[in-house]
Amino acid sequence: MKTLRMLLMGMLFHLKHSSRSPFEIGSFVVVPIVQATLAVYLFRAAAEPQKLLQAAVGAGMMGVWSSVLFGAGGAIQMQRWQGTLEMLMLAPRRPVMVFLPITLANGAMGSYALLATLAWGRVLYGIELDFAHPFAFPVAALVTVLSLGAFGILLASLFILVRHANAFMNALEYPIWLLSGMLLPIASLPAWTGPIAAALPTTWGARALREATAGGAVWPSLGLCAVISAVCLGLGALALVHVERKARAAATLALA
Amino acid sequence: MDYAIEAEGLRRTYRSRTGWLRPRTTEVHAVRGVDLTVGRGELFGLLGPNGAGKTTTIKMLNTLLIPSAGTARICGFDVVKQTREVRRRIGYVFGGDRGLYERLTALDNLRYFAELYGVPARDQKRRIAELLELVKLTGRENERVEGYSRGMRQRLHIARGLLHEPEVIFLDEPSIGVDPVAARDLRATVANLAATGTTVLLTTHYMAEADELCDRIAVISEGEIQALGTPAELRHRADGRRVLEIEAYGVPTDALEDLQKLPGVREAAVEERGQVQVVTVQSDADADVQADVLRRLNGVRIGRVTSREPTLEDAYVAIIAAASRVAA
């Protein structure tokens, strides 16, 4: 109960903090809409209007990933500059408890991308929001967003240790979009990418959302997404303990 | 005896790599063997010039850095292995603008850290109100930190550091860049903390601050403790000396060395004070060196010349100067 309270308070705190940054608001508000527009025009050009809803959902999912990725990396880099990373580390808690609220907040911000792309598609492009499983969709969306937030912990542990987090961030955006089949079916990719895709929670989250949109068994995919994320959360928690020690040894917590 | 802080042989070396074609590792020995013990409720000062190793020492004691060698315990808990136990008992406040969530209000910041530092939910409101009162931020708590002055931020830092009622608090140059009035308030707050039983480890390079506040002072320089004692004991180090202060304009660089060598002279230093340079010469009290010194400074434009009793500052200057001579 106490832990839950701390996670929730922390998450709200970080959401509030992000919402006060013109940079984050600018990027998180505008960029997903640009991506949704791109997806809509691409699918229109392909003369596959029946897939427009899928395209919008896919673009939304891309936004969720960007948010989790840039959140995990950017938030930690930001804390380093602000000098708050050391203050967080001084909390008498397991490191995962300190950082999970941050990555969950990023996931929650990503859910905006999902809503925005759908609203944008509906209002501007008249996309009918006829989901195959109208009730499963919001559940799938919520679980996916939370799962990816938890997955962010693994990313965060990497970013705390590495000073050049920005470089990795930029390099990880498109590959995950592609590998997880957010916009395109995975079948169109070379076969060797299959196992990688299967191990990524993003793949199963995207698939669950697609199935909720276009039809199919939502729950198995969603379950896998949640399970893989939980495993990643566990690994991330372990990694953070190690990373914290390493950062204390290498003096990378502070920059000034 | 039950100590709040114990450190034995603390060392810290920073390695940094430069260049990527031909990586070169440079090592900086920031702290080279620090031993100290601080009793419960004591106000202990760590005094030294910039780069002496003060912050590094503090960061090893408060678990943010792992020592390269040596051990340290806070309230009996090891700073390397028992971090959570240590962190429950310590507060950390550093000087400067950073370390706060600028875009949020003071209240937001305090609430978040209260939650994070494990202040029980039912106590949070009362505790935060008390602390805002203590640091005189009541009424301003709903403003964003980015609009705060330097002094206000510093006070907020202190409130944050005290949220979980730590047994030991580390204050790393809290008065840096704070105006004189605010600095006086700050000293009153620190003195109060110690009076109520909190152990305080304070670093500073302001002599007066250390003299006024600290029960004991360790003078640190070149990564090592050069002297340790009560302010009175340290002042005794300059006993039997006399200080000659000479205002001058354009003292040649080699003059100091010559002054140093004069019979009876113990230390000679020069300090720029705006237009004018002030040459300080410490000598044995029974030796009258004024004539010799002025002869050596022949040809230099001389202003006021005064002879006085040594202060704590003179003791400090002597300790630091001796240490840097050894290092050189």
Add this chain to the structure above:
Amino acid sequence: MRLLGLGSVIAYRALFNWTTPIVFVGSLLIGPLFQLIFFAYVGRELAVGDDRFYIVGNAVLSVAWTCVFGGTMAIGNERRFGTLGHVLLSPRSRTLIFLGRATPYAANGLLVAAVILTVGALLLGLHIPASAIPLLALCLAVSAVACAFFGLTLGALGLRFRDIWVISNVTTALMVLLTGVNVPFDQLPWFLRAIGAALPVTHAAAAARDAAGGAGLTGIAPNLLTEAGIGVAYAVLAAVLLRIFEAESRRRASLDTL
């Protein structure tokens, strides 16, 4: 402590200067390369355009990455490190100083694009006739210069607006949509086309595609000249904005606010 402090300042700079090889490769090469691959697969799957369309187009677009971030950083960094005031106090022409900064970004952009095009073509099996290479290089070069000035224009906005990174972030996203590199130009509504036509890359990408398809210099000249014209227009715009905002900054004392 001072040594340590200095060391961290250097590390801090390195974060932004993108000169560390890993940062350079990670953000400037890997990112755009994956973008290229992503859209090439989108194109294959949706049959919107062929490989040549996407590979050549995205390679030209990768120029914009370096230049947009470079231009905004040229000014953003000065402000962050508190040196902007000193640069503006320098007796030399500010316009020249900042225009001078565009050159390395253009060169860098050209290098990046050349690598991306080569690697992309090899990975995805696109055959580019050897005879087309000089013209392709010309397209990339013109585009690099145009993008560098465009980046500088955005950078100039940094003198006026605090959160310049929003501008560069949103701009790069918009360029993916509007330059006709990924969505065929004729599929966009007229107002988006109008914006796209005023951006660098749009015309150079079209010219580069034609060149890769075997068109001669006369065939691609109109597009190439338009791109060059756009570049000149941004150079003038950047110079004017720098002058205006510099005067304004001095008046409003907003130089060193972070």
